[in-house]
Amino acid sequence: MKFDFRRLIDLIAGDPQADRAVPPTGFTARLTLFTAGAMAFLAVFAMALSLATGRLADRWSAELARTSTLRISAPADQADAQVRAALAVLNTTPGVAAARALTPDEQRALLEPWFGPDLPVEDLPIPQLIEIIEDGSGYDPAGLRARLQAEVPAAVLDDHTRWREPLIAAAMRLRSLGWVAILLIGASTGAMITLAAQAALAANAQVIRVMRLVGARDIYIARAFVRRFTLRALVGAAIGTVAGMFAVWLLPSADVAGGFLTGLGFQGAHWLWPFVIPPLAAAVAFFATRAAALRTLREQS
Amino acid sequence: MIELDNVAYSYGGAELFSQVKLKLAAGTFHFLTGPSGAGKTTLLKLCYGELQATGGQVRLFGEDAAMMDRDAVAMSRRRIGVVHQDCQFLDHLPLTENIALPLTVSGREAEAASNLPDLLGWVGLSNQAAQFPPQLSGGERQRAALARAVIMSPDVIIADEPTGNVDWEMSQRLLTLLIELNKMGKTVLIATHDMNLIRAAKSQVTTRVLRLKDRRLMQAGVEL
Numbered sequence: 001m002k003f004d005f006r007r008l009i010d011l012i013a014g015d016p017q018a019d020r021a022v023p024p025t026g027f028t029a030r031l032t033l034f035t036a037g038a039m040a041f042l043a044v045f046a047m048a049l050s051l052a053t054g055r056l057a058d059r060w061s062a063e064l065a066r067t068s069t070l071r072i073s074a075p076a077d078q079a080d081a082q083v084r085a086a087l088a089v090l091n092t093t094p095g096v097a098a099a100r101a102l103t104p105d106e107q108r109a110l111l112e113p114w115f116g117p118d119l120p121v122e123d124l125p126i127p128q129l130i131e132i133i134e135d136g137s138g139y140d141p142a143g144l145r146a147r148l149q150a151e152v153p154a155a156v157l158d159d160h161t162r163w164r165e166p167l168i169a170a171a172m173r174l175r176s177l178g179w180v181a182i183l184l185i186g187a188s189t190g191a192m193i194t195l196a197a198q199a200a201l202a203a204n205a206q207v208i209r210v211m212r213l214v215g216a217r218d219i220y221i222a223r224a225f226v227r228r229f230t231l232r233a234l235v236g237a238a239i240g241t242v243a244g245m246f247a248v249w250l251l252p253s254a255d256v257a258g259g260f261l262t263g264l265g266f267q268g269a270h271w272l273w274p275f276v277i278p279p280l281a282a283a284v285a286f287f288a289t290r291a292a293a294l295r296t297l298r299e300q301s
Numbered sequence: 302m303i304e305l306d307n308v309a310y311s312y313g314g315a316e317l318f319s320q321v322k323l324k325l326a327a328g329t330f331h332f333l334t335g336p337s338g339a340g341k342t343t344l345l346k347l348c349y350g351e352l353q354a355t356g357g358q359v360r361l362f363g364e365d366a367a368m369m370d371r372d373a374v375a376m377s378r379r380r381i382g383v384v385h386q387d388c389q390f391l392d393h394l395p396l397t398e399n400i401a402l403p404l405t406v407s408g409r410e411a412e413a414a415s416n417l418p419d420l421l422g423w424v425g426l427s428n429q430a431a432q433f434p435p436q437l438s439g440g441e442r443q444r445a446a447l448a449r450a451v452i453m454s455p456d457v458i459i460a461d462e463p464t465g466n467v468d469w470e471m472s473q474r475l476l477t478l479l480i481e482l483n484k485m486g487k488t489v490l491i492a493t494h495d496m497n498l499i500r501a502a503k504s505q506v507t508t509r510v511l512r513l514k515d516r517r518l519m520q521a522g523v524e525l
Contacts, residue, residue, distance in 0.1 A: 021402070023393040210389045212351075213380035213450065216406035217372050298371075 003022040022224045028200040032229055035192040036236030036281050037243070044244025051176025051273065052264045057171035060164065067160070068141075070099075070130040074154035083128050086152045090132060093147070094218055095139030106175045189233070189281060197229050197289040201296045209301060222272045222293035226286060235284030237278040245274050263265045302327055302362060302457050302487050303348050303381075309356030309407040310343055317343055319356060323511070323519045325457060326491055330506050332499050333492040334521060335513035342386070345461050345512060348490065349381045350374040362456075379407055382450030384443070384460035384493045388525055396445055397421075416452055424448045424478065440471035449471035456502045457488040464495055472498055480506050496511050 070090070073083045083101050090099035102110075104121045107129060111119055132139075141159045148155045201208070211221050248265045266273070302325045325331060325348070333341050345503065346352040348361050350366055359366040361377045369377070382403075389423035390399045398405075401413035410458040422429045424444040429437060437445065443463055450458055459477065464472035476498055481487045483506055493499065502508050510521035 020398065023391075023406070051352060078500040145493065206389070207391055210391055210402070211406060212375070213378070213383055213385070213389060214406055215375050215453070217370075217375045220406055 004242035028196040032232040033236040036233040039189040039241030040237035041244040046181035053174035068132040073127040098133045103269040197292040219295045229289040231287045234282035246252030304360040306355035339513040382455040386462045439466040
């Protein structure tokens, strides 16, 4: 369907005389403004959630896919030798950019949430962890496991697949939920505006009768209502969107809130996305009011 | 202009009238009389396309009304000026905008500036131009409705009890305006109970008086 720019301009410019024929309706005006504003506010949050979870999924996917862990559980007297052997294998494995054994301080930091500070890591039979960082092409996990089994039998390779995939799937589902929420918000906006438009049409039955009596076509009568509701939805959604963006901006930063809320909100160019909400709300109002008006006028004839 | 051929109208299973034949030729002047509830207003509504006949055929300017879509009915109404019993104005608009409404909805609002002063003068409402409908008296509202009905220079003027709420002097004034329109070539159809008005008109213009009674439309008898 070809987009008719002239019709859009005509709609915005409107017909002042047609508008004047319909008296201002305070209740439906306030209802439409409030509904569009509230729904836009919620849509901003749904969009922020969707975009943030999308980013989170991408980041988890990228970061976890590029790192693996090698765990070496060997008797104390063999541990150093097995670590050296493992590092030697890793350093000659295609696709491995770097490999290094975690220091006792790093291992202590990993265990600190469970055992508290000052854990005597050196005195405990804790496996030695080796962090593996992949290059762009990645390594072959099956091949690496086979080599390690032959040369470092105590080594267990964890390429994070086990828990990376459910995490990413959860993030992707959250993202989908965000978009579903936006769709539901759009549908609810349409339904509310339809009800408000029907109320306005019912309240103006006498106006419609008079306009018909003097030869007004249905589309002329409908246009007066459609333009009014479209502009109200646009203004309401613009206010709601700005308020929503401000609220998102006020969310605690990652440093304050900790890892869980890291990145919730908009980043960079994503701040532009909420600006599509007011025109979308206006489009929803346009089609909802037009359909309601033409249906009501048909029923009244 | 407007023809009703064997037209019947039923509402809720009850027949209001049937076998109605009526031809409103150009430049003719008709009165429609009959007892209350006989269906005069319904018959007028059939004549300007607000209702659809349940039997027979209504032709508006040569077109079968039953086959016309709502846009076509709207276009035909621009050729028919209607003066309603209860006037029907937009109370939030001043008199000038109410009278100019037919031009406005037709996209001819530019013509209002040149037509309105003369029209207001013709119906004697020049001083009330800026007033709103609720501020007007019954007679002023009827004259305003007549001005609105003729602003598009329609071919046909249909008036439903135009003198129902006004005194005799005002009735005479409205009748004079309608006769003037008829002399300008307009077709006029007036539904009324007012026999004095009909007698007054017959002395000034050739009229045809129709009576709707016992579900039939007939030429009025000698009682007039």
